[in-house]
Amino acid sequence: MFIQTETTPNPDxxxxxxxxxxxxxxxxxEFLSGDDTRSSPLARSLLSVPGVKSIxxxxxxxxxxxxxxxxxxTTKPEIFSLLMExxxxxxxxxxxxxxxxxxxxxxxxxxxxxxxxxVVGMIKELLDTRVRPAIQEDGGDLEYKGFDEQxxxxxxxxxxxxxxxxxxxxxxxxxxxxxxxHYIPEVQSVEQVESEEEKVSKDEFEKxxxxxxxxxxxxxx
Numbered sequence: 001m002f003i004q005t006e007t008t009p010n011p012d013x014x015x016x017x018x019x020x021x022x023x024x025x026x027x028x029x030e031f032l033s034g035d036d037t038r039s040s041p042l043a044r045s046l047l048s049v050p051g052v053k054s055i056x057x058x059x060x061x062x063x064x065x066x067x068x069x070x071x072x073x074t075t076k077p078e079i080f081s082l083l084m085e086x087x088x089x090x091x092x093x094x095x096x097x098x099x100x101x102x103x104x105x106x107x108x109x110x111x112x113x114x115x116x117x118x119v120v121g122m123i124k125e126l127l128d129t130r131v132r133p134a135i136q137e138d139g140g141d142l143e144y145k146g147f148d149e150q151x152x153x154x155x156x157x158x159x160x161x162x163x164x165x166x167x168x169x170x171x172x173x174x175x176x177x178x179x180x181x182h183y184i185p186e187v188q189s190v191e192q193v194e195s196e197e198e199k200v201s202k203d204e205f206e207k208x209x210x211x212x213x214x215x216x217x218x219x220x221x
Contacts, residue, residue, distance in 0.1 A: 056160035152188030
C-alpha cells in the first residue's frame, strides 16, 4: 500500500491520501486534542503522536495538524506507520465505530431542511457544491453555523487544514464571502466562528502576553 501526501496552504497541516475511501457516505469528522476519541481508535492513536493537534477525516483523505514548534521530519514517520498499519491490516477499516452504517449521505450541516427558507437553501447549496469541494482539495472543510437575516451575516467554522491557517481569513473574505454576495444579495458578510478550544487557546495566549507586559516585556504577534 502507498500513502501519498500533499502540502496545504497551512504549513502546520499535511493531507494524507491512502488511496481508499476514508469516510462513508461523503461525511467528515474532526477530532481535536482532548476530544473523546472512543468512537475512533485511529484518531486516538494519531492524537497520541507528540505534537499532533487535530485530525480531520475527509471522504478520501486525512488532514493532520501539528504544533508550530514541532518538525514534520520527526512527526511524519510515526503518522505514516500508524496509517499503514490501519489501512493495510485485514478486516474492518471503518474510521468510526458503529456510527456510519446508518448515517444518511452527505454533510449534515448543508443538508436542506423543510424549515429552511429560500435564502438559507441557496447558501447551503452554494457551500456544498461550490465551496466545500475547493476547500477539501486543500485538506480542509467548513461547517455552516447559521445565517442572520437581520444583519445578512453567514457564520462558518473552518476545519482540517484551514484551522489556524493564516490564509483562512483571505479564503473566507476574498473567496467565500465574495461568491455568496455575488449570487445571494441578502448576504452582506461571512464571519468565522471559533471552536471552544480555539477560544480557550486565544484567551490563554492573551493572559500570557499580559503577564509578560506586566513584567516590562512585550511580545510580537
